[in-house]
Amino acid sequence: MILKTERLYLREMNQNDFDSLCKILQDEEVMYAYEGAFSNAEVQEWLDRQIARYHKWGFGLWAVILKETDKFIGQCGLTMQPWQNHEVLEIGYLFQKQHWHKGYAAEAAAGCKIYAFETLHASEVCSIIRDTNIPSQKVAVKNGMIRSGSEIKHYKGVDMPHFRYIIKNNRKKTI
Numbered sequence: 001m002i003l004k005t006e007r008l009y010l011r012e013m014n015q016n017d018f019d020s021l022c023k024i025l026q027d028e029e030v031m032y033a034y035e036g037a038f039s040n041a042e043v044q045e046w047l048d049r050q051i052a053r054y055h056k057w058g059f060g061l062w063a064v065i066l067k068e069t070d071k072f073i074g075q076c077g078l079t080m081q082p083w084q085n086h087e088v089l090e091i092g093y094l095f096q097k098q099h100w101h102k103g104y105a106a107e108a109a110a111g112c113k114i115y116a117f118e119t120l121h122a123s124e125v126c127s128i129i130r131d132t133n134i135p136s137q138k139v140a141v142k143n144g145m146i147r148s149g150s151e152i153k154h155y156k157g158v159d160m161p162h163f164r165y166i167i168k169n170n171r172k173k174t175i
Contacts, residue, residue, distance in 0.1 A: 002059075002077075002115070003111045003112070003114075003115050004067075004111075005107045005108065005110070007066065007067055007068065007104070007107060008064055008107055008108055009064075009067060010062040010063065010064055010065070010076060010077065010108060010111065010112075011063050011065065012050075012051075012054050012063070013047060013050050013051070013060075013062065013063045013075065017063055017072055018043065018044070018047060020063070020071075020072035021046065021047055022043050023096050024074065024075065024094050024095065024096055025038040025042070025094070026038055026043065027096070029097055030094065030095075030096070030097050032132075032133075033129075033130040033132065033136070034155070034156075035156040035160075036156075050075075053079060057080065059077060059078045059079075059120070060078070060079055061075045061076065061077040061079060061092055061094075062075060062076060062077040063075060064076050064093075064095070064104065064108050066099075066104075073095060073096055073104060074093065074096060074099060074104060074105070074108070075093065075094050075095075076092065076093040076094075076095075076108035076111075076112055077091070077092065077112055078091060078092075078112055078116055078125070079092055081128055083126070083128060083164060088128075089116060089120070089122050089125050090125070090126050090127060091109050091112045091113060091116070091140075092127065093105045093109055093136070093139065105139045106142045106143065109127070109139055110143055113125055113144070113167065117169040117171060118171075124166055124168045124169060125167060125169075126148075126165055126167070127139075127143070127145060127164075128151075128162050128163070128164050128165075129162060129163055130161070130162050131150070131161040131162065140165035141165070143165075143167065144167045145165035145166055145167045146165065146166065146167070147163050147165055148164050148165065148166045149163070150162065150163050150164070151164070
């Protein structure tokens with residue numbers, strides 16, 4: 001287990017999570033910001049990328065498990081993402097549609113922010129969100145982030161405006 005919140009715990013994903021991950025990445029409605037659902041091969045590539053991130057950085061997108069049922073309901077975590085010609089630490093999140101509007105994304109994202117600041121000692125963390133993804137923008141704002149810049153990303157042949165939401169680590173370091 002990586003971290004716990006009031007209702008959730010986050011852990012590394014593994015191959016046994018493939019079917020649960022498909023419930024997210026193969027849902028057209030969930031994946032609208034990605035221009036549609038993924039194939040089985042794309043889901044496998046996504047899972048393999050997270051596992052590679054765990055080995056490279058010690059973090060990635062993690063499985064979000066609902067404590068009450070011990071079921072995989074989404075993914076949330078930290079990744080290094082390109083932004084205006086450099087890499088930034090990002091909090092990302094995607095949840096099964098049946099678990100939307102219950103505060104789980106905000107709860108998991110807040111836990112990841114604390115992890116970034118307290119465990120990784122990051123000076124800042126952000127969320128990079130497509131301009132049309134209003135619910136994810138609301139999660140970022142609830143996580144204390146403010147909008148700071150925009151960029152056009154190119155994905156699946158589409159120009160996609162994205163906003164960067166950011167929060168700085170204002171905690172004083174003690175020696």
